[in-house]
Amino acid sequence: MSVEFFRDIAKPVVSGFGITARRLKHRKVTVMYPEVKREQYPRTRWRHVLKRYDNGLEKCIGCSLCAGACPARCIYVEAAENTDEERYSAGERYAVRYEINMIRCIFCGYCQDACPTGAIVLQKDFELADYKRESFIYTKERLLEPLPQVV
Ligand code: SF4
Ligand code: SF4
Numbered sequence: 001m002s003v004e005f006f007r008d009i010a011k012p013v014v015s016g017f018g019i020t021a022r023r024l025k026h027r028k029v030t031v032m033y034p035e036v037k038r039e040q041y042p043r044t045r046w047r048h049v050l051k052r053y054d055n056g057l058e059k060c061i062g063c064s065l066c067a068g069a070c071p072a073r074c075i076y077v078e079a080a081e082n083t084d085e086e087r088y089s090a091g092e093r094y095a096v097r098y099e100i101n102m103i104r105c106i107f108c109g110y111c112q113d114a115c116p117t118g119a120i121v122l123q124k125d126f127e128l129a130d131y132k133r134e135s136f137i138y139t140k141e142r143l144l145e146p147l148p149q150v151v
Pocket of ligand 2: 059062065066116117120
């Protein structure tokens with residue numbers, strides 16, 4: 001093997017293996033997703049949830065401030081009056097229809113900041129992929145957290 005061959009071909013290859021070998025000592029930055037999931041940062045903002053009070057009443061009062069604050073115009077709220085016989089929220093009104101178009105959402109969190117009752121909260125669930133466009137319209141039924149367990 002000539003000296004020229006070593007200089008032109010073999011030396012860079014050996015040098016490359018050297019870099020790889022040195023990296024083997026470093027801590028891995030990758031994880032085996034989806035089996036392993038990284039801990040999310042405390043202020044991570046992903047999927048929205050409509051919250052309830054401890055007594056089960058919905059926090060949302062259908063005021064539409066979230067829809068007004070949304071820069072992507074992806075929230076639709078339709079309000080209705082609570083009655084003594086049928087009460088859903090603690091306020092005079094509740095959201096009879098609440099929808100978020102998750103394709104348009106940019107996860108800015110402005111809706112959460114604008115909400116006067118803390119009803120809409122962006123949480124840490126980031127696995128939002130789906131196959132159908134219709135599946136990205138998150139209805140109130142999908143967004144509302146379950147009723148608290150009675151013990
Ligand atoms: S996170 Fe931002 S873009 Fe998404 S619904 Fe809320 S205000 Fe709109
Ligand atoms: S989520 Fe909050 S801001 Fe939006 S309609 Fe309900 S109460 Fe109003």
